[in-house]
Amino acid sequence: xxxxxxxxxxxxxxxxxxxxxxxxxxxxxxxxxxxxxxxxxxxxxxxxxxxxxxxxxxxxxxxxxxxxxxxxxxxxxxxxxxxxxxxxxxxxxxxxxxxxxxxxxxxxxxxxxxxxxxxxxxxxxxxxxxxxxxxxxxxxx
Amino acid sequence: xxxxxxxxxxxxxxxxxxxxxxxxxxxxxxxxxxxxxxxxxxxxxxxxxxxxxxxxxxxxxxxxxxxxxxxxxxxxxxxxxxxxxxxxxxxxxxxxxxxxxxxxxxxxxxxxxxxxxxxxxxxxxxxxxxxxxxxxxxxxxxxxxxxxxxxxxxxxxxxxxxxxxxxxxxxxxxxxxxxxxxxxxxxxxxxxxxxxxxxxxxxxxxxxxxxxxxxxxxxxxxxxxxxxxxxx
Numbered sequence: 154x155x156x157x158x159x160x161x162x163x164x165x166x167x168x169x170x171x172x173x174x175x176x177x178x179x180x181x182x183x184x185x186x187x188x189x190x191x192x193x194x195x196x197x198x199x200x201x202x203x204x205x206x207x208x209x210x211x212x213x214x215x216x217x218x219x220x221x222x223x224x225x226x227x228x229x230x231x232x233x234x235x236x237x238x239x240x241x242x243x244x245x246x247x248x249x250x251x252x253x254x255x256x257x258x259x260x261x262x263x264x265x266x267x268x269x270x271x272x273x274x275x276x277x278x279x280x281x282x283x284x285x286x287x288x289x290x291x292x293x294x
Numbered sequence: 295x296x297x298x299x300x301x302x303x304x305x306x307x308x309x310x311x312x313x314x315x316x317x318x319x320x321x322x323x324x325x326x327x328x329x330x331x332x333x334x335x336x337x338x339x340x341x342x343x344x345x346x347x348x349x350x351x352x353x354x355x356x357x358x359x360x361x362x363x364x365x366x367x368x369x370x371x372x373x374x375x376x377x378x379x380x381x382x383x384x385x386x387x388x389x390x391x392x393x394x395x396x397x398x399x400x401x402x403x404x405x406x407x408x409x410x411x412x413x414x415x416x417x418x419x420x421x422x423x424x425x426x427x428x429x430x431x432x433x434x435x436x437x438x439x440x441x442x443x444x445x446x447x448x449x450x451x452x453x454x455x456x457x458x459x460x461x462x463x464x465x466x467x468x469x470x471x472x473x474x475x476x477x478x479x480x481x482x483x484x485x486x487x488x489x490x491x492x493x494x495x496x497x498x499x500x501x502x503x504x505x506x507x508x509x510x511x512x513x514x515x516x517x518x519x520x521x522x523x524x525x526x
Contacts, residue, residue, distance in 0.1 A: 171319070171496070173389045174382070183379040190371055190517075197522035198364060205352070208524030219514045227382040228507045229500070237323050244331030248338035258346055 172232035182226040189219040220245070306495040319497055326501045330508050337512055340467070344460045344519060352526045354453035359523045360446040361427070362461075366417045367521035370410050371513060377406035378510040381503040388496035393486065396499065400483050403506065407476045411469055422458075429459040461520060468516060471509045478502050 193215045196208065203211075225231040230241045312318035348355050384399035422428055425443075426436035434451045437458075441448035448454070482502050485493050492498065 171389060174386060176383065176386060179379065179382050179386065186375045193518050193522060194368060197518065197524060205524045205526050212518040212522060216515050216518055220511050223378060223507050223511055227378055228504055233323060234320055237320065237327055240324060240327040240331060244334045248334045251338050251342045255346060
């Protein structure tokens with residue numbers, strides 16, 4: 154039979170106190186997210202020119218920092234049980250592990266895809282009118 | 295299945311399979327996180343494919359991305375961050391039993407979500423779709439003209455088609471999540487106003503909030519990946 158929280162509390166004398174995150178902390182986190190967004194835009198649009206890999210690294214590090222703030226405070230993972238933490242961080246860590254697959258693509262030649270680009274050897278016809286680049290258009294290479 | 299009948303209308307029900315309210319609530323949160331991890335697995339391969347092709351065709355993707363306005367993306371990022379903040383506040387007010395403030399935050403979140411979709415449609419999708427710059431058989435013809443009209447050098451149209459296929463697939467899937475979020479928020483508000491027996495504590499608000507924060511998380515990565523691509 155189902156009981157109410159109050160009834161159960163009376164019966165067994167123990168309770169699970171949920172954590173109420175103060176508004177001041179939520180505002181700080183929101184401020185941190187806005188600063189993170191401003192930093193991302195600054196680094197990409199107005200910042201000094203840096204090697205492209207470094208630019209990507211900065212953008213992704215800021216994105217991860219913002220995601221960490223959201224997960225920790227807005228989603229309240231900081232105040233949950235270890236089991237929930239394992240799920241929350243395990244899931245995002247798993248997604249990051251996908252990057253390992255990039256090593257395979259990065260260290261081997263790609264198989265040619267028939268019909269992917271005009272001019273390359275292809276089993277597919279490239280004579281379709283719709284697949285022809287307009288002649289009056291200058292393509293940047 | 296246990297009944298939701300309760301002698302204390304405002305008190306959460308502890309079902310018989312749970313030891314106490316703490317264990318029950320942890321189960322809810324854990325279930326929601328299991329769903330969110332599934333969602334992560336849903337989005338992650340798309341991010342992976344996008345990362346892979348950006349690596350392979352960076353120069354062309356960079357030119358193709360010039361048709362996206364980083365300011366519009368920035369406004370949408372700000373809107374989503376505000377909505378996430380509002381949801382966190384609504385959970386705070388739900389925990390304190392301040393229903394009116396909680397509902398105001400939820401309405402504000404819905405307004406943000408609607409604004410996000412409107413901006414995306416009005417300034418990004420509709421102009422591109424009306425010029426045929428979306429995955430379709432005439433893309434190769436349409437894209438270079440559209441780029442020229444905007445004073446942007448055209449990328450290889452085949453690579454640009456790949457870029458915009460990924461763009462519409464990933465941002466479209468994200469926008470679908472935003473739209474589902476609006477429906478879920480409306481349902482939550484309806485149940486709270488109706489004083490439904492399903493809403494006996496802050497947990498339903500927290501569950502919906504977790505979903506919404508996840509939608510925000512996805513956008514946190516989409517914004518730099520699509521709108522702020524560094525020059526190769």
